[in-house]
Amino acid sequence: MKSQDSLALEDQFGAKNYKPLDVVLTRGEGIWVWDVEGRRYMDCLSAYSAVNQGHCHPKILKTLIEQSQKLTLVSRAFCHDQLGLFYKEICEITRSHTALPMNSGAEAVETAIKAVRKWGYCVKKVPPGQAEIIVCSNNFHGRTLTIISFSSEPQYREGYEPHTPGFKMIPFGDAEALRAAITPNTVAFLVEPIQGEGGVIIPPAGYFKTARELCNKHNVMLVLDEIQTGLGRTGKILAEEHEGIEADLTLVGKALSGGFYPVSAVLSNREVLGVFKPGDHGSTFGGNPLACAVARTALKVLVEEGMIENSAVMGARLLDGLKQIKSPHIKEVRGRGLMIGIELHPEAGGARRFCEALREKDLLCKETHKHVLRIAPPLVIKAHEIDWALERLESALTQN
Numbered sequence: 001m002k003s004q005d006s007l008a009l010e011d012q013f014g015a016k017n018y019k020p021l022d023v024v025l026t027r028g029e030g031i032w033v034w035d036v037e038g039r040r041y042m043d044c045l046s047a048y049s050a051v052n053q054g055h056c057h058p059k060i061l062k063t064l065i066e067q068s069q070k071l072t073l074v075s076r077a078f079c080h081d082q083l084g085l086f087y088k089e090i091c092e093i094t095r096s097h098t099a100l101p102m103n104s105g106a107e108a109v110e111t112a113i114k115a116v117r118k119w120g121y122c123v124k125k126v127p128p129g130q131a132e133i134i135v136c137s138n139n140f141h142g143r144t145l146t147i148i149s150f151s152s153e154p155q156y157r158e159g160y161e162p163h164t165p166g167f168k169m170i171p172f173g174d175a176e177a178l179r180a181a182i183t184p185n186t187v188a189f190l191v192e193p194i195q196g197e198g199g200v201i202i203p204p205a206g207y208f209k210t211a212r213e214l215c216n217k218h219n220v221m222l223v224l225d226e227i228q229t230g231l232g233r234t235g236k237i238l239a240e241e242h243e244g245i246e247a248d249l250t251l252v253g254k255a256l257s258g259g260f261y262p263v264s265a266v267l268s269n270r271e272v273l274g275v276f277k278p279g280d281h282g283s284t285f286g287g288n289p290l291a292c293a294v295a296r297t298a299l300k301v302l303v304e305e306g307m308i309e310n311s312a313v314m315g316a317r318l319l320d321g322l323k324q325i326k327s328p329h330i331k332e333v334r335g336r337g338l339m340i341g342i343e344l345h346p347e348a349g350g351a352r353r354f355c356e357a358l359r360e361k362d363l364l365c366k367e368t369h370k371h372v373l374r375i376a377p378p379l380v381i382k383a384h385e386i387d388w389a390l391e392r393l394e395s396a397l398t399q400n
């Protein structure tokens with residue numbers, strides 16, 4: 001089927017809740033994807049960091065096929081031989097005590113919200129119905145009703161009222177605002193280490209150290225949403241390592257399956273997850289054998305194939321190269337590992353037109369928050385491929 005025919009079907013039958021670039025992809029391998037006409041592109045979005053391991057990683061694919069032929073789903077009514085190993089391996093790699101598997105990222109966020117509220121009532125003894133969770137403006141934690149209730153993005157919230165109460169919003173990166181917002185009823189501070197959808201916003205140095213101290217002092221759970229920053233994206237297994245802190249709850253998803261399957265998890269360093277008793281929370285597909293097997297291999301290749309270190313080295317190379325580009329459109333280039341944002345001046349007319357220009361140069365990326373070009377290739381990218389991308393980025397940013 002040709003691109004035009006496929007696009008026409010989408011237009012005729014599909015809901016219009018996305019506005020993708022009009023490229024129709026049919027195959028992927030590593031950092032490369034091909035459209036139905038056979039044209040090759042470098043993927044610099046990585047499905048919002050869900051394919052950190054590269055498209056169709058052969059070892060994850062092998063696990064997917066082998067496990068699908070053995071056992072895919074039993075529900076949590078029965079045990080199976082992949083779950084215990086999944087728990088052990090993800091806890092070892094992320095230095096956590098306990099894990100709870102779900103499917104999408106948003107479900108991991110919802111699970112964490114339930115856990116910290118329950119912890120607040122059962123352990124911290126917050127009066128019934130009074131638990132407060134502090135969040136940051138410009139956040140992105142997913143699209144469920146509760147999660148969009150504490151979004152600061154009008155398009156995500158408006159029209160979906162009534163919203164879920166119990167959230168207090170403060171500016172991101174402002175430790176004093178956090179100090180001022182905490183009350184005896186505060187159960188958690190939910191925050192991204194680096195705001196991804198918000199435009200690759202890196203908080204000031206020391207912010208998370210102070211946040212950690214404030215949370216300790218006031219018995220508030222620090223919940224880090226590492227669904228995008230985690231699993232090697234920033235050059236560490238978890239972005240919290242850059243800050244020298246440990247969260248109480250860490251949320252991972254996206255790359256946890258290397259893009260093969262929706263798998264997410266809540267990781268807990270303290271006893272918060274201990275508040276869940278049998279029947280308190282669940283998911284039919286969460287922690288199923290196929291998900292566990294795929295996630296185990298997805299984690300294994302990240303570590304064994306040196307993808308996390310590669311992310312640090314290649315990210316530095318890319319960031320360096322981008323900083324040398326002389327373009328009147330660039331306001332700032334920032335990033336950590338292979339999570340990089342190029343913020344453009346408002347006069348540049350939005351980042352979307354540069355994504356379209358880059359697509360013509362065989363590089364796919366996506367604007368975020370109108371003026372930021374996000375560059376986040378799979379973590380298997382090599383030095384000469386970084387240089388290939390830099391050439392195209394330079395010409396798109398200087399000639400358009």
Ligand SMILES: *Cc1c(COP(=O)(O)O)cnc(C)c1O
Binds near residue numbers: 227
């Ligand atoms: C993508 C993302 C989510 C939501 O994940 P879904 O799998 O799309 O539900 C939550 N938090 C962050 C930081 C994300 O980047």
